[in-house]
Amino acid sequence: MEAFDFDDGLSDEQVLASGIDTLAVEEATEALIRALGEDSNREGLRNTPKRVARMYSELLNGYGMDPDRLVNDALFHVSYDEMVIVRDIEFYSMCEHHMLPIIGRAHVAYIPNGKVLGLSKIPRIVDMFARRLQVQERMTREIADFISDLLEPHGVAVVVEGFHLCMSMRGIKKQDARMTTSAMHGAFRKNVATRQEFLDNISRGARPLQI
Ligand SMILES: [Zn+2]
Numbered sequence: 001m002e003a004f005d006f007d008d009g010l011s012d013e014q015v016l017a018s019g020i021d022t023l024a025v026e027e028a029t030e031a032l033i034r035a036l037g038e039d040s041n042r043e044g045l046r047n048t049p050k051r052v053a054r055m056y057s058e059l060l061n062g063y064g065m066d067p068d069r070l071v072n073d074a075l076f077h078v079s080y081d082e083m084v085i086v087r088d089i090e091f092y093s094m095c096e097h098h099m100l101p102i103i104g105r106a107h108v109a110y111i112p113n114g115k116v117l118g119l120s121k122i123p124r125i126v127d128m129f130a131r132r133l134q135v136q137e138r139m140t141r142e143i144a145d146f147i148s149d150l151l152e153p154h155g156v157a158v159v160v161e162g163f164h165l166c167m168s169m170r171g172i173k174k175q176d177a178r179m180t181t182s183a184m185h186g187a188f189r190k191n192v193a194t195r196q197e198f199l200d201n202i203s204r205g206a207r208p209l210q211i
Helices: 012-017 022-035 048-059 067-071 121-130 136-151 192-203
Strands: 075-077 084-095 101-111 115-117 155-164 178-186
Touching (some): 012 048, 022 048, 101 121, 101 136, 101 192, 115 136, 136 155, 136 178, 155 192
Antiparallel strands (some): 075 115, 084 101, 101 155, 155 178
């Protein structure tokens, strides 16, 4: 059989590390194509099951991520205790009800209590929870809970804005409906001024969500 170039930039190791049973996804995709009344052997569809399986190993690789390895070497002990904000973290997720994309941005803040996390790790934590079958409310809470457990900070706040393709392509067909969810822990829940400082920061210069 000739080798096929999937041109997706994925190495075999990445596909394997996703933890996804790509062979089973391939078979299921071929069955789905046939169930839709298509010919799974025609040229354009022949390699589609393989492509789809590899695609899911990328889009849903959050299942295979090891949280300990993710934060490895990036926890620092400091006396800094002012608010840390990482805003406009772009993410791509998949809704678990329709398996259609959720595209959006997450804003994360915490107030350190002796420990801070390397800056690049916050977007990776967002990705770890986004790249699964999700509902936005749960994803928001999972990001907040994870940072809470990891850093035991004075407070954590997460705001997620999402555009759900299942709301625009199907069902109510609302092109511009955005969903905003939030999770507030500790000082962000108890202290109105702290919460407001975060909300003011993320709304300052906010760009409309681009899709
Ligand atoms: Zn949906």
